[in-house]
Amino acid sequence: MEQLYKILEELRPDVNFKEETALIDDGILDSFDIVALVGEIDEAYDIVIGVEDLIPENFNSVEAIMALINRLKSGE
Amino acid sequence: MKKIEDLSEVSSLISSFMKKNILSNNYIMPEKYAAYIREAALYFEKTESALVLFLDCHTYWRVFYYIKDCSADIMLPQDKPLAMEIVSKPNSDSYKKAIAYWVSKGFEPCIYRSRMTATPHSLQPIGQQGQELTFASSQQAEIIQMMIAEAFDPYFGCVPSVPEVERYIENKEIIIAKGQSNHIEGLLHFGQKNLTYFVWHVLVHPNFRKNGVAKKLFGCFVSNLPVSDKIKIQLWVKNDNNAARRLYETLGFEYDGWQSVGLIKKH
Numbered sequence: 483m484e485q486l487y488k489i490l491e492e493l494r495p496d497v498n499f500k501e502e503t504a505l506i507d508d509g510i511l512d513s514f515d516i517v518a519l520v521g522e523i524d525e526a527y528d529i530v531i532g533v534e535d536l537i538p539e540n541f542n543s544v545e546a547i548m549a550l551i552n553r554l555k556s557g558e
Numbered sequence: 559m560k561k562i563e564d565l566s567e568v569s570s571l572i573s574s575f576m577k578k579n580i581l582s583n584n585y586i587m588p589e590k591y592a593a594y595i596r597e598a599a600l601y602f603e604k605t606e607s608a609l610v611l612f613l614d615c616h617t618y619w620r621v622f623y624y625i626k627d628c629s630a631d632i633m634l635p636q637d638k639p640l641a642m643e644i645v646s647k648p649n650s651d652s653y654k655k656a657i658a659y660w661v662s663k664g665f666e667p668c669i670y671r672s673r674m675t676a677t678p679h680s681l682q683p684i685g686q687q688g689q690e691l692t693f694a695s696s697q698q699a700e701i702i703q704m705m706i707a708e709a710f711d712p713y714f715g716c717v718p719s720v721p722e723v724e725r726y727i728e729n730k731e732i733i734i735a736k737g738q739s740n741h742i743e744g745l746l747h748f749g750q751k752n753l754t755y756f757v758w759h760v761l762v763h764p765n766f767r768k769n770g771v772a773k774k775l776f777g778c779f780v781s782n783l784p785v786s787d788k789i790k791i792q793l794w795v796k797n798d799n800n801a802a803r804r805l806y807e808t809l810g811f812e813y814d815g816w817q818s819v820g821l822i823k824k825h
Binding site: 506508509512513516521522530531532534537 | 569576580582585
């Protein structure tokens with residue numbers, strides 16, 4: 483989780499990711515951020531986030547992003 | 559060039575390119591892909607080191623790319639102009655590299671823009687007296703479409719078709735200013751996604767400029783926003799449009815760090 487926080491904080495130092503739970507619904511992250519984020523996550527966790535995974539539910543909070551990473555790592 | 563038939567095809571095409579340090583201008587989200595595929599408008603060319611998606615915009619191709627290395631070569635369609643937009647934070651090496659790559663392929667940078675953001679609270683209070691400000695009605699769709707098409711860039715100005723304007727009018731997304739002559743003196747077109755409002759088009763007819771019409775349109779727009787601390791308003795402004803930029807700054811918008819360049823290749 484710390485690695486993910488580090489990626490997010492580098493991407494958007496202006497956002498408190500520990501408190502925000504509606505990153506997409508509240509418009510905190512937009513499509514530019516998500517595409518940059520996906521590249522970083524793919525590289526850091528050696529996974530492939532597919533286009534079909536680019537849905538708000540997967541990016542609304544740090545927990546949701548971590549759950550997506552874990553799902554993809556376990557091959558679900 | 560091959561047509562893309564379904565979303566899973568997009569996924570398998572893109573998967574090996576969704577990596578850090580790969581040059582890309584592709585910010586398309588799944589719902590947009592689905593619409594483009596439904597319209598049979600999305601095509602691609604792929605090599606080991608590059609993937610380019612082409613969206614058929616009738617009079618031109620919109621280009622979305624992934625470039626793994628700058629020696630990559632790719633076949634480009636020759637039948638109509640090609641247009642692409644590269645969006646970035648300032649001083650990004652990948653932004654400069656991508657522009658240099660496409661310039662070497664015959665593209666010319668032609669429009670530079672900056673994104674500005676405000677919240678309803680950061681906007682200055684604006685009076686709305688002097689003009690009649692209302693949401694547009696369906697009978698005005700054609701004239702509104704013509705006004706937008708005349709005022710905005712055909713490749714990068716998000717110029718809508720008449721049916722699209724009709725849909726925006728139905729959704730109450732176009733505010734117009736009418737003067738005593740009953741002519742449309744100006745309009746503001748906006749959209750919304752979650753809590754972010756996007757101002758797509760603001761224009762004032764040349765005969766009615768310098769009368770505060772744009773300010774009043776913004777005043778009407780803001781007064782119709784729901785009350786929430788989390789709402790933000792975004793717009794893109796051309797870097798050389800000093801009058802518009804000054805207006806937005808006066809209203810309370812600030813440059814938020816995103817910039818874009820539009821490039822064109824005409825054969």
